[in-house]
Amino acid sequence: MTAAVSLQRVSRHFGAVKALDEVDLDVGEGEFFAMLGPSGSGKTTCLRLIAGFEQPTTGGIRIFDEAVEGVPPYRRNVNTVFQDYALFPHMDVRENVEFSMMLKKVDKTARAREAEAALEMVKLGGYGDRRPGQLSGGQRQRVALARAIVNKPKVLLLDEPLGALDLKLREQMQDELKALQKTLGITFIFVTHDQGEALSMADRVAVFNLGRLMQVGTPEEIYRKPNSRFVADFVGSSNVLPPAFVHNIVGERRWASLRPEAIHVIRAGAGLSTMSGRVVSRSYLGATTRLGIMLKGITLNAVVPSAEDAPVEGETVTIGFAREALHLMEAEE
Amino acid sequence: MSAVAASAPGAILPNRRGVLGAVSDVFWRRPMMLVFLLLVPALLWLGIVYIGSLFALLLQSFFSIDEFSGLINREFTLKTYAELLRPQNLDVILRTVIMAAAVTVASAIIAFPIAYMAARYARGAWKAVFYLGIMLPLWASYLVKVYAWKLVLAKEGILNWVFEQLHLTWLLDAWLSLPVIGGNSLSISYTGTFIVFVYVWMPYMILPIQAAIERVPTNLLDASSDLGARPMQTFWKVIFPLALPGIVAGSIFTFSLTLGDYIIPQIIGTSAFFIGQAVFAHQGTAGNIPLAAAFTVVPIVIMGLYLWMAKRMGAFDAL
Numbered sequence: 315m316t317a318a319v320s321l322q323r324v325s326r327h328f329g330a331v332k333a334l335d336e337v338d339l340d341v342g343e344g345e346f347f348a349m350l351g352p353s354g355s356g357k358t359t360c361l362r363l364i365a366g367f368e369q370p371t372t373g374g375i376r377i378f379d380e381a382v383e384g385v386p387p388y389r390r391n392v393n394t395v396f397q398d399y400a401l402f403p404h405m406d407v408r409e410n411v412e413f414s415m416m417l418k419k420v421d422k423t424a425r426a427r428e429a430e431a432a433l434e435m436v437k438l439g440g441y442g443d444r445r446p447g448q449l450s451g452g453q454r455q456r457v458a459l460a461r462a463i464v465n466k467p468k469v470l471l472l473d474e475p476l477g478a479l480d481l482k483l484r485e486q487m488q489d490e491l492k493a494l495q496k497t498l499g500i501t502f503i504f505v506t507h508d509q510g511e512a513l514s515m516a517d518r519v520a521v522f523n524l525g526r527l528m529q530v531g532t533p534e535e536i537y538r539k540p541n542s543r544f545v546a547d548f549v550g551s552s553n554v555l556p557p558a559f560v561h562n563i564v565g566e567r568r569w570a571s572l573r574p575e576a577i578h579v580i581r582a583g584a585g586l587s588t589m590s591g592r593v594v595s596r597s598y599l600g601a602t603t604r605l606g607i608m609l610k611g612i613t614l615n616a617v618v619p620s621a622e623d624a625p626v627e628g629e630t631v632t633i634g635f636a637r638e639a640l641h642l643m644e645a646e647e
Numbered sequence: 648m649s650a651v652a653a654s655a656p657g658a659i660l661p662n663r664r665g666v667l668g669a670v671s672d673v674f675w676r677r678p679m680m681l682v683f684l685l686l687v688p689a690l691l692w693l694g695i696v697y698i699g700s701l702f703a704l705l706l707q708s709f710f711s712i713d714e715f716s717g718l719i720n721r722e723f724t725l726k727t728y729a730e731l732l733r734p735q736n737l738d739v740i741l742r743t744v745i746m747a748a749a750v751t752v753a754s755a756i757i758a759f760p761i762a763y764m765a766a767r768y769a770r771g772a773w774k775a776v777f778y779l780g781i782m783l784p785l786w787a788s789y790l791v792k793v794y795a796w797k798l799v800l801a802k803e804g805i806l807n808w809v810f811e812q813l814h815l816t817w818l819l820d821a822w823l824s825l826p827v828i829g830g831n832s833l834s835i836s837y838t839g840t841f842i843v844f845v846y847v848w849m850p851y852m853i854l855p856i857q858a859a860i861e862r863v864p865t866n867l868l869d870a871s872s873d874l875g876a877r878p879m880q881t882f883w884k885v886i887f888p889l890a891l892p893g894i895v896a897g898s899i900f901t902f903s904l905t906l907g908d909y910i911i912p913q914i915i916g917t918s919a920f921f922i923g924q925a926v927f928a929h930q931g932t933a934g935n936i937p938l939a940a941a942f943t944v945v946p947i948v949i950m951g952l953y954l955w956m957a958k959r960m961g962a963f964d965a966l
Contacts, residue, residue, distance in 0.1 A: 365869075365873060366872075367869050367872075367873075386872065387869070387872040387873050388872045388873070388875045388876055388877055392873075393873055393874065394869070394870070394873045396866050396869070396870055397866075398864075398866065400864070400866040400867050400869065400870035401870075402867060402870075402871075402885060404888045404889055413871075413874050413876075413884075414874040414875045416884075417874070417875050417876050417880055417884075418875065461874065465874070465875075
């Protein structure tokens with residue numbers, strides 16, 4: 315498999331700030347790839363480097379095996395969907411979508427046909443005459459998408475594409491984006507700080523923190539086998555267990571992650587015992603209830619199905635979990 | 648627990664004492680009343696002082712003057728407007744409009760690069776330097792600046808001296824020997840009037856353009872580049888159209904200010920009248936208020952047409 319985008323020891327420094335530090339990364343052709351991290355983690359810088367808005371301080375970037383050093387954005391066969399859409403306010407929707415074809419001097423009828431097809435694809439057929447200012451946030455998002463895919467780029471970059479949308483719309487757009495990527499078959503690289511979004515949409519996820527690439531893997535790998543405290547903490551909610559605690563269970567002094575849903579909570583009266591603790595907090599989440607259970611000086615989060623007889627605060631409970639659910643992490647910190 | 652609850656304040660706090668407290672409460676319940684009170688001075692000003700006097704002026708222009716007695720005949724007539732179409736008056740209007748148009752075009756051409764640099768490249772201290780440089784001339788008296796220019800442009804002035812030092816006197820002479828725009832020296836030619844107009848109104852052109860360019864989000868430029876536009880294409884397809892409302896706003900200033908000014912052409916330039924001077928002369932010594940009023944209506948009508956055209960061209964669409 316050729317890499318669609320390949321970063322080799324790429325760093326981008328702004329003065330003393332290392333926005334991106336020695337990142338090695340390969341994104342496969344046709345992949346739906348997510349770059350996940352908190353703000354300031356370097357994920358957006360990474361995207362801007364691929365688009366060509368920034369140049370790496372050191373290291374090399376290759377797009378479909380071509381080095382792109384010194385190649386300006388307007389010569390790269392890569393298009394971007396911007397976070398706040400960046401639609402041209404002085405043009406209507408059709409002119410926005412036709413913009414790149416207009417620059418390439420594609421003739422008017424072909425232009426209009428392609429633009430309409432792209433708008434159909436994002437379910438905005440017939441909206442060509444509207445101005446961006448007359449559209450809702452979700453519709454603008456779709457126009458930005460249409461404008462980017464009308465070029466049939468080799469790689470489509472999406473910078474927090476769903477960040478400004480409300481929850482329902484976001485879930486709907488997630489499904490549509492996935493479907494669109496399947497139809498077009500082009501490589502999507504999208505940046506997000508929402509771990510749920512990254513896990514549900516991407517084929518593979520890269521987790522960034524403080525300019526460094528922490529882990530790359532499938533959503534399942536990232537979720538079940540986080541390699542570091544940061545990833546365990548940032549992706550989903552996990553119990554990060556300190557070495558002393560882990561030593562008691564498996565005899566190894568390593569940090570470990572234990573997902574709340576892997577913990578079975580047994581009422582004290584049931585007569586079983588593996589480890590017992592006291593329920594110190596209880597939050598009702600709808601279908602499930604999250605319990606904070608204090609044992610051996612730490613508080614574990616456990617998720618149990620909501621039921622009338624779910625344990626209450628102050629109750630002593632017994633917990634158990636499968637040994638495989640306890641994932642020992644390589645990183646020392 | 649219950650003791651704490653008893654000493655805690657109630658849901659409704661005791662009334663704040665005094666008139667101010669009561670007034671605040673009234674305004675809080677009727678916010679429109681506050682808006683109304685705030686609007687009254689502005690409405691009085693606009694309604695009576697401004698619109699009122701404009702209306703009075705308009706009314707005057709439909710009166711006429713008795714040519715023998717010099718008395719104003721307060722009967723509705725279009726005679727005064729017919730008078731406006733006499734060749735010598737039409738000349739004044741044409742001269743003023745052409746000057747205003749030339750000043751506007753020149754200002755826009757000179758101002759754009761300055762505004763562009765300031766908006767896109769000047770940062771921090773440089774930005775402060777830019778604002779000072781633009782605003783500083785506005786703080787000096789307008790008359791001082793105009794008289795300073797008279798000295799600069801005079802035959803014995805600095806500009807002549809500079810041309811002499813550069814051995815370019817022939818160029819200046821060639822320019823001055825041109826018909827209409829030339830003259831004995833720059834300070835008594837239309838060229839001189841033009842230069843001073845451009846200088847004096849320049850800040851009013853630079854600032855709106857700069858504001859317009861500054862409002863163009865950088866991500867639009869990124870998007871343009873991302874979609875394949877070379878820097879020049881980005882300039883013409885994205886930056887320029889979005890800066891156009893700024894240019895139009897600036898041109899409204901330069902155009903209308905030139906249309907109405909009567910001091911600059913009096914101090915620098917030929918003895919031929921501009922609209923402002925004509926108004927000044929007719930309402931003063933000549934005592935022909937109706938004609939003066941009719942002359943003032945001309946710039947108002949021209950500006951009305953200008954704004955209407957600008958709107959039709961879509962100059963305000965991106966606002």
